[in-house]
Amino acid sequence: MKIAIEINVFGENISKVVEYPGTPSSQGEVIQWLMSQTDYKWADYEHAPQADRLMYNYRDGAIN
Numbered sequence: 001m002k003i004a005i006e007i008n009v010f011g012e013n014i015s016k017v018v019e020y021p022g023t024p025s026s027q028g029e030v031i032q033w034l035m036s037q038t039d040y041k042w043a044d045y046e047h048a049p050q051a052d053r054l055m056y057n058y059r060d061g062a063i064n
Contacts, residue, residue: 003030 001023006015024030043052 005030005034007034 001020002017003020003024004017006013020030020033
């Protein structure tokens with residue numbers, strides 16, 4: 001079944017139509033499924049070495 005997903009993370013919207021396995025019975029079920037599809041990483045930015053803090057921002061270019 002195709003379902004429409006819109007996620008807002010830190011002010012960025014992601015909208016997609018995705019293939020959901022089966023028919024969801026609740027919003028909670030969809031959220032659990034979305035979390036199982038997500039590969040996210042995090043780092044302690046404030047305590048990282050300067051070289052590791054260089055980040056690329058698609059709108060503003062490289063920032064420190």
